[in-house]
Amino acid sequence: MTSAVPPKGTGPLARREARLAWGLLLPTIFSVAMVIILPLLSIFWISFKPIGLADLRPPVPVVRESLRGRPAAAGDVAEVEYRLRNSSQDEVISGVTLSDHWPPGISLVGEMPEGCSLSGQDFFCDFGDIDPKFNSRFRIEVEVGQAFFDWGGDPEESLPVVTGTADNVLTNAEFTLDNFRRIFDGAEFWSVLGVTLAYTIFGTIGALVVGLFAALLLNREFRGQGVLRGLYLFPYVAPVIAVAFTWVTLFDPTSGSANELLIRMGLTGAGINFFGQKPLALIMVILFEVWRYFPLSFLFILARLQSIDHDMYEAADMDGASPFQKFWYLSLPMLLGILSVLFLLRFIWTFNKFDDIFLLTGGSAGTRTLTVNVYEQAFAISNIGAGAAVAVLIFAILLVFSFFFFRFISREEGL
Amino acid sequence: MKTLRKGAIVGPVVGALWLLIVATAVAVAMSFATGNAFRPGLAGSILLGVTLGGAALTIRNAWLLIVTGAIAAFMMTAAGIGAVQVGDGVDTVQVALASLVTGIGAGWPLSVILARQPTGEMTRHEFEEVLLRFLTGFGYIFFTAIVVIPFYVMVMTSLKSQQALLANPLDFSVDLSKGWDLFRSYRELFEDFHFGSYLWTSFYVSVLTVLITLLFSVPGAYAVARLRFTGRAAFSRSILLIYMVPMIVVALPIYIVFSVTGLRNSIFGLVLIYPVTTIPVSLYMLQGYFRGLPSEVEDAGLMDGLSRLQVIWKITLPLSLPALASVSLYVFMIAWNEFLLAFMLLDDPSKFTLTRGVAMLNSSEVPRQHLMAGAVIATVPIMVLFLGLEKFMTRGLTAGSVKG
Numbered sequence: 150m151t152s153a154v155p156p157k158g159t160g161p162l163a164r165r166e167a168r169l170a171w172g173l174l175l176p177t178i179f180s181v182a183m184v185i186i187l188p189l190l191s192i193f194w195i196s197f198k199p200i201g202l203a204d205l206r207p208p209v210p211v212v213r214e215s216l217r218g219r220p221a222a223a224g225d226v227a228e229v230e231y232r233l234r235n236s237s238q239d240e241v242i243s244g245v246t247l248s249d250h251w252p253p254g255i256s257l258v259g260e261m262p263e264g265c266s267l268s269g270q271d272f273f274c275d276f277g278d279i280d281p282k283f284n285s286r287f288r289i290e291v292e293v294g295q296a297f298f299d300w301g302g303d304p305e306e307s308l309p310v311v312t313g314t315a316d317n318v319l320t321n322a323e324f325t326l327d328n329f330r331r332i333f334d335g336a337e338f339w340s341v342l343g344v345t346l347a348y349t350i351f352g353t354i355g356a357l358v359v360g361l362f363a364a365l366l367l368n369r370e371f372r373g374q375g376v377l378r379g380l381y382l383f384p385y386v387a388p389v390i391a392v393a394f395t396w397v398t399l400f401d402p403t404s405g406s407a408n409e410l411l412i413r414m415g416l417t418g419a420g421i422n423f424f425g426q427k428p429l430a431l432i433m434v435i436l437f438e439v440w441r442y443f444p445l446s447f448l449f450i451l452a453r454l455q456s457i458d459h460d461m462y463e464a465a466d467m468d469g470a471s472p473f474q475k476f477w478y479l480s481l482p483m484l485l486g487i488l489s490v491l492f493l494l495r496f497i498w499t500f501n502k503f504d505d506i507f508l509l510t511g512g513s514a515g516t517r518t519l520t521v522n523v524y525e526q527a528f529a530i531s532n533i534g535a536g537a538a539v540a541v542l543i544f545a546i547l548l549v550f551s552f553f554f555f556r557f558i559s560r561e562e563g564l
Numbered sequence: 565m566k567t568l569r570k571g572a573i574v575g576p577v578v579g580a581l582w583l584l585i586v587a588t589a590v591a592v593a594m595s596f597a598t599g600n601a602f603r604p605g606l607a608g609s610i611l612l613g614v615t616l617g618g619a620a621l622t623i624r625n626a627w628l629l630i631v632t633g634a635i636a637a638f639m640m641t642a643a644g645i646g647a648v649q650v651g652d653g654v655d656t657v658q659v660a661l662a663s664l665v666t667g668i669g670a671g672w673p674l675s676v677i678l679a680r681q682p683t684g685e686m687t688r689h690e691f692e693e694v695l696l697r698f699l700t701g702f703g704y705i706f707f708t709a710i711v712v713i714p715f716y717v718m719v720m721t722s723l724k725s726q727q728a729l730l731a732n733p734l735d736f737s738v739d740l741s742k743g744w745d746l747f748r749s750y751r752e753l754f755e756d757f758h759f760g761s762y763l764w765t766s767f768y769v770s771v772l773t774v775l776i777t778l779l780f781s782v783p784g785a786y787a788v789a790r791l792r793f794t795g796r797a798a799f800s801r802s803i804l805l806i807y808m809v810p811m812i813v814v815a816l817p818i819y820i821v822f823s824v825t826g827l828r829n830s831i832f833g834l835v836l837i838y839p840v841t842t843i844p845v846s847l848y849m850l851q852g853y854f855r856g857l858p859s860e861v862e863d864a865g866l867m868d869g870l871s872r873l874q875v876i877w878k879i880t881l882p883l884s885l886p887a888l889a890s891v892s893l894y895v896f897m898i899a900w901n902e903f904l905l906a907f908m909l910l911d912d913p914s915k916f917t918l919t920r921g922v923a924m925l926n927s928s929e930v931p932r933q934h935l936m937a938g939a940v941i942a943t944v945p946i947m948v949l950f951l952g953l954e955k956f957m958t959r960g961l962t963a964g965s966v967k968g
Contacts, residue, residue: 167793169872173783174799177843180780184840185806188817195817205823366703377704379954383711386950386957388901390919391939395718398932401733406717409733410595413651414603440710448958472692501810504903508923520812527816540813551808555801 189544195537197324202531208237208315210245210279214308220293226258228288231309233276235283242283242313245276249309254297259290272309279313328538332526345500345518348435352502353495355439357488360446365476367447368454378451385444393508396437400424430514434506438499446491453487454480493554497547519543569691571621571683578698579617579674583609586669587647589705594648594662596716599735601651602662608640609647616670621683626675634667673701715943722749722937729932749937757934758913759921759941766900766918767945769834773899774892776839777846781891784843785850786876790859800851806844811904819908829912837905842895849894853887854880890959893949897957900946918942 159167211234218227229251235242251270261267265274332338367378384392400407400423408420423433457480465475503520506512512521519539527536568574587604594602616633623629640646641659647670648662677697681690720736721729723746728735738746753759787793788800818837819828827833857880865875881888906920916924922938950957 163792166791170787170791170793170796173787173791176780177784177847180840180843181806184818184837185809185814188814188821189809191817191820192813195820205820207824362703363707366700366707375954377708378958379951380711381707382950382958383715383947386897386946387715388903388919388922388939388942388946390901390903390922391718391943392714394922394926394935394939395714398721398936399714399717401932404730404733404932406596406733406736410592413595413601413734414591471688472696497808501808501812503810503812508903520810523812523816533816533820536816540816543810543813547808547810551805554808 192537192540192544195534196328196541197326198534198537199323199325199327200532200534202528202533205533206236208235208240208242210234210242210311210313211236212247212309212311214249217288220297223254223293223295223298225293227291227293229255229291230286230288231274232286233279233283233311235279235281237281237315239281240315241278241280242315243278245279245311245313247274247276247309247311248272250307252297252302252307253300254294255291256294257289258292262287262289265289325534328532328534331532331535332522332538332542340515341517341519341522344431344516345520347431348438348502348506348516348518349496349500351435352438352442352499353492355435356442356495356499357446357492359439359443360448360491361450361484361488363443363447364450364454365480367451381447382444384441389441389504390508392441393437393505396433397424397509400433424510425514427515430510430516434509434516437505437509438502441505442495442499446495449487449491450484453484457483493550497550497554500547500550501543519546569686569688571678571681571686572618574686574691574694575621575678575681575683576614576617578677578694579615579620579670580610580613582674582677582698582701583613583616583647583670585702585705586666586673589709590662590666590669591648592709592713593665594658595734596713596736598654598658599732599737600654600658602654603649603651605646605649608645608649611645612636612640612647612666612670616674617678620671620674620678621681624675624679626672629671629675630667631671632667633671634664637666637670638663677701718936718939718943722933722940723747724933726931726933749931749933750941753934753937753941757921757925757938758916759918759938761914762916762918762921763941763945765831765916766942769831769838769917770896770899772835773838773842774895776835777842777895778888778892780839781843781847781850782881782888783876785847785854786880788847789851789854790862800848803844803848807848811841815905815908818905822909828909829915831915833909834906834917837909838899838902841902841905842898846891846895849891850884850887853884857883886956886959889953889956893953893957896949897946900942 213232213234215230215232216227217230218225220227231247231249233245233247249272251267251272253270255270257267262274264276265272267273363381367374367381399405402408402420402422402425405420405423407423408417411417411421412419421429424430461479462475465479470478501520502518503524506516506518506521507524510516512518512525517525520543523536523539523543525536526539527533584604584606587609591602591604594600612633615636616629619632620629623632637647638660641648641650641663646663647666650659650662677694681694686694716736720738723738724736725748740746788796788803822828822833827836861883862875862879865879866872870878901919902917903919903923906917907923910916910920913921913924918938919942922935922942925935925938
């Protein structure tokens with residue numbers, strides 16, 4: 150008789166469970182891989198490509214067909230004209246062919262252009278390679294027979310089919326470091342990095358401090374507490390586009406209410422261009438960030454505050470602690486965990502923020518952060534490669550952040 | 565420091581500072597309400613504040629303080645040295661109203677702030693208590709102002725005409741005699757700018773996003789929460805990492821792929837992308853909730869011959885309806901408010917979502933009130949949802965954000 154031993158390895162039940170788990174996770178993994186991971190990898194590829202916005206449309210041969218000469222009766226001579234064009238200004242298209250089906254009753258009388266042939270009513274041409282900016286027409290003399298008029302259709306209706314392959318800059322083996330050279334070039338890069346850091350650091354700390362203040366404010370029972378809590382969440386819940394445009398309207402240099410108010414109060418003589426001048430624009434954008442995201446920190450800090458044991462404060466009261474001492478020595482240490490988690494999270498998210506600045510200033514007046522720079526390079530300057538290079542840079546910085554984040558948050562939250 | 569901690573000094577100083585805050589608040593509020601010139605007066609505020617702050621230490625009746633404050637404020641304003649000063653064109657009724665509000669805003673809080681404080685030496689406790697109450701009062705005014713003013717401006721601007729806005733940008737008084745014409749911007753948006761269809765597009769895109777997100781994340785969350793498999797911990801962590809990827813970085817390749825494949829400018833493409841941006845956070849929120857459910861109930865179901873999928877469908881899901889509601893609301897909010905992808909991927913005005921439609925209004929050819937009306941249209945549905953289901957929404961926000 151053998152003694153009982155615990156089973157080794159994974160049994161069939163465990164294997165089945167693991168299979169089911171992966172099965173349940175598969176849709177998520179697949180979709181995330183397709184929409185997040187794959188684009189992330191492709192951004193590295195694109196960042197080494199000399200690719201502009203216009204290159205997204207691959208070069209194609211374009212053909213137009215027309216029947217000239219207005220044949221009126223059987224036996225008339227007419228001309229079939231093809232006009233072939235290369236849609237690209239700088240790419241060769243190779244292996245260009247043209248095939249067309251001629252209507253009945255059309256018969257060849259003149260000479261066939263080079264490379265073309267006619268079998269029955271099927272017309273076929275092989276042009277080989279066509280150069281960039283290639284644009285030429287060629288005509289073929291034909292005789293129009295009675296069958297054509299009996300047929301009665303529109304000869305230009307059957308569209309000729311052209312084929313041809315061009316070198317696609319997205320998939321070819323041409324690589325360049327120009328994109329990176331361009332974004333690291335000159336003082337602009339450092340100013341963008343500086344603005345990003347200022348925006349991220351001050352935006353994060355501001356939102357945290359203001360949120361802490363709001364949470365302390367509402368950490369008591371009184372009538373209307375719920376209403377105020379809901380109200381203070383408004384900036385975060387409303388669509389960014391609505392609140393951003395409201396700020397732009399409110400602070401408009403000519404017709405903004407804020408300026409009018411300041412003028413009426415005698416604080417300023419003329420309208421201030423809040424979002425249009427350095428360094429005020431950056432300050433305004435940071436203020437917007439603080440305004441929009443203080444509710445988030447407020448929500449978490451309040452939740453944490455309300456979970457602090459009341460006995461502690463009673464004990465402190467017994468010991469004669471003053472209100473500020475209670476905050477400093479009791480509440481703040483209890484909040485330190487959530488504050489640091491919030492700081493890290495908000496730091497990364499503020500760093501990633503694009504919409505807010507884009508809507509408020511469009512990155513002008515010294516507010517261009519790295520994320521806005523991606524858009525600027527890719528769409529305003531139409532250099533997708535450079536945009537991708539900035540994106541790669543952002544990604545690299547984020548990797549460093551997440552490393553710290555995980556080392557820290559694992560300790561804090563026991564993840 | 566200690567010598568200054570006397571009620572007779574602290575009271576007037578707090579009173580003066582408080583009056584400055586109240587006078588500013590009243591001036592701003594009156595300006596926004598009437599469009600006339602109101603401004604806080606430094607000397608008047610300090611004078612009135614010192615008096616009231618000193619008086620509050622001996623007069624313990626709030627009503628008396630309010631009445632005294634209001635009358636004093638009115639007379640001072642009339643004399644031109646008021647805490648709230650007025651420009652031309654302000655009639656007596658408005659001055660009286662401003663004075664009354666100043667009186668209430670000064671007398672009542674000051675009597676609360678300085679309640680039970682001595683005129684003589686204050687203990688540290690008493691002093692800090694005063695400071696704390698003062699900061700609390702300031703906080704209420706400050707936060708309410710910064711939250712309410714932008715939304716007030718948004719709604720009121722949408723009701724004005726271009727000429728009225730340019731003539732006096734501060735005048736937000738509503739001319740009720742115009743009747744339904746007040747809502748002209750809204751009517752024009754719905755009639756000429758297809759906002760009805762944008763509203764519908766945004767709605768069904770958001771609902772589809774919620775449905776697809778749940779469809780994907782519920783099984784995934786269940787697997788991570790309940791089933792044992794190698795790589796479980798690593799998976800649950802990397803889900804968070806996904807949430808750290810900035811959208812603009814991903815949006816660029818998506819734009820390229822969509823341009824090449826012709827998915828750009830289609831709602832289908834949008835519905836393809838939106839759920840994926842929300843699946844990770846939804847999965848994370850749900851697995852946290854699933855973990856909290858007692859597994860014994862599910863084991864009982866398994867014993868009774870249900871398959872895993874049946875257990876999820878018949879036991880886990882009904883038990884987690886509150887969590888599902890929170891997640892759905894949160895995802896709906898994200899999809900409804902999403903701007904970047906809609907902006908990059910949609911060019912055809914017949915297919916816009918609401919946020920994209922509002923972005924279209926931001927041009928020099930479209931008057932400001934249309935832009936603000938568009939902003940209101942985009943904000944109201946999400947606000948109604950938020951206020952109606954605040955409990956779920958708040959929980960969703962909390963769970964959705966602390967963990968990633």
